[in-house]
Amino acid sequence: MSTHPRQQPLPHAASPDSLERKPAGTLRFPPGFGWGAATSAYQIEGAAKEDGRGESIWDTFSHTPGRVHNGDTGDIAADHYHRYDADLDLMAELGLRSYRFSIAWPRIQPDGTGAPNQRGLDFYRRLLDGLHDRGIQPVATLFHWDLPQALQDRGGWESREVTHRFADYADHVFRALGDRVPTWLTINEPKTVVQNGYLSGHHAPGHQDPQAAYLVAHHLQLAHGLAVRAYRALGGTGRIGPAFNLHPCYPADSSPGTTEATWRYDGYENRLYLDSTLTGRYPQDVLDDLGPDHRMVRGIHDGDLDIISAPVDLLAVQYYTPYYVTAAGTTVRRWPTSEASWQQIYPEGMYDILTRVTRDYGPIPLTVTENGLPTPDTLAADGTVDDGERIQFLRDHLAAAHRAIADGVPLESFHVWSLLDNFEWAEGYDQRWGLVYVDYPTQRRVPKRSAHWYREVIAAGGF
Numbered sequence: 001m002s003t004h005p006r007q008q009p010l011p012h013a014a015s016p017d018s019l020e021r022k023p024a025g026t027l028r029f030p031p032g033f034g035w036g037a038a039t040s041a042y043q044i045e046g047a048a049k050e051d052g053r054g055e056s057i058w059d060t061f062s063h064t065p066g067r068v069h070n071g072d073t074g075d076i077a078a079d080h081y082h083r084y085d086a087d088l089d090l091m092a093e094l095g096l097r098s099y100r101f102s103i104a105w106p107r108i109q110p111d112g113t114g115a116p117n118q119r120g121l122d123f124y125r126r127l128l129d130g131l132h133d134r135g136i137q138p139v140a141t142l143f144h145w146d147l148p149q150a151l152q153d154r155g156g157w158e159s160r161e162v163t164h165r166f167a168d169y170a171d172h173v174f175r176a177l178g179d180r181v182p183t184w185l186t187i188n189e190p191k192t193v194v195q196n197g198y199l200s201g202h203h204a205p206g207h208q209d210p211q212a213a214y215l216v217a218h219h220l221q222l223a224h225g226l227a228v229r230a231y232r233a234l235g236g237t238g239r240i241g242p243a244f245n246l247h248p249c250y251p252a253d254s255s256p257g258t259t260e261a262t263w264r265y266d267g268y269e270n271r272l273y274l275d276s277t278l279t280g281r282y283p284q285d286v287l288d289d290l291g292p293d294h295r296m297v298r299g300i301h302d303g304d305l306d307i308i309s310a311p312v313d314l315l316a317v318q319y320y321t322p323y324y325v326t327a328a329g330t331t332v333r334r335w336p337t338s339e340a341s342w343q344q345i346y347p348e349g350m351y352d353i354l355t356r357v358t359r360d361y362g363p364i365p366l367t368v369t370e371n372g373l374p375t376p377d378t379l380a381a382d383g384t385v386d387d388g389e390r391i392q393f394l395r396d397h398l399a400a401a402h403r404a405i406a407d408g409v410p411l412e413s414f415h416v417w418s419l420l421d422n423f424e425w426a427e428g429y430d431q432r433w434g435l436v437y438v439d440y441p442t443q444r445r446v447p448k449r450s451a452h453w454y455r456e457v458i459a460a461g462g463f
Contacts, residue, residue, distance in 0.1 A: 034413025
């Protein structure tokens with residue numbers, strides 16, 4: 001079992017001042033490029049107890065004192081469940097060609113099993129019809145972290161049974177909505193579930209258990225593969241793939257052991273998910289580091305990796321930050337951060353991670369399904385929101401993506417995170433990531449300066 005399909009030297013980060021700069025107005029993306037924006041169900045929908053929706057682990061987590069800033073919850077969020085039609089009009093006004101959203105599992109199966117809830121399916125059918133009516137291509141994610149609480153009570157993602165419950169849920173959704181969805185994404189950011197939900201504990205379900213964490217990683221990968229198989233078994237005519245948040249890992253210095261430590265760090269950040277999905281192997285260095293008695297290693301059954309590596313049609317890449325790794329296996333900061341303290345602003349990382357995927361795994365079609373940052377947005381007296389920092393961030397990251405395309409990366413689309421300000425998980429409503437400002441007391445939507453800029457970029461096919 002090889003450690004990597006093509007082990008390459010780890011890249012050294014370039015200085016932002018060294019990045020290729022082109023005059024304004026010269027970057028044009030390919031015709032038909034999918035300009036989009038992204039959201040997720042728990043972060044925007046609200047209507048937490050309406051139309052038969054069951055409880056998710058995020059309902060439980062956010063209602064637990066001390067878990068989320070200010071005691072915020074997703075009970076109302078951006079009230080998209082009731083305002084989706086107006087939100088669709090906003091998307092059309094922005095000129096979006098693609099919209100990436102997620103389907104709430106507890107809205108379809110309140111307890112994670114059994115016959116689907118028709119009222120839940122009907123909501124997503126209305127949303128999909130509205131997208132098609134406006135000429136916007138749907139990209140639907142099956143799982144964006146809102147596991148039904150009833151399944152968590154039965155072990156959650158530590159239980160192998162839940163992978164099969166996910167496949168059943170996916171089958172119901174494919175049968176009901178598959179004719180309206182050209183692109184499916186299976187699991188959103190399994191790594192974040194592992195690291196934030198089971199290592200640090202600051203996301204639902206709030207555990208701190210390394211033994212459980214990587215067993216969860218395996219089961220999430222297995223659930224992805226089972227969903228792909230379910231889609232193929234139904235004869236789905238669209239495309240399907242996973243959504244991974246990938247972080248380029250760079251040596252922090254040239255001291256002895258740093259390169260090896262960086263490669264190991266990369267194994268947990270990137271190769272654990274990429275290798276298993278795209279090559280049918282877990283990286284041996286990660287398995288060796290975990291050890292033969294680890295719950296993950298013992299939990300890999302014969303045939304699992306064949307399921308995990310069921311052929312996919314595309315890969316969704318989400319890029320936010322690089323990591324700089326020391327010989328001790330810790331990380332250090334090299335670039336300024338956004339309001340999210342974990343996010344270093346380094347656009348060249350976008351180029352590095354996109355070209356790395358193509359170089360190491362072949363020309364699989366790619367879509368960027370999340371890229372963005374939080375900024376200190378305020379509503380001015382004249383009713384505008386000036387978020388120039390977001391415009392600069394997106395301009396620089398789109399330029400890096402454009403350079404990757406020019407160098408042969410088959411990147412088809414780019415989705416800004418996020419369309420709307422929303423419930424930002426453990427941060428509650430303290431951070432604003434949207435192109436559109438949400439005044440939560442009134443639920444009024446105000447397109448920010450970045451939204452107007454993005455509309456012009458879409459209309460021109462570049463900038």
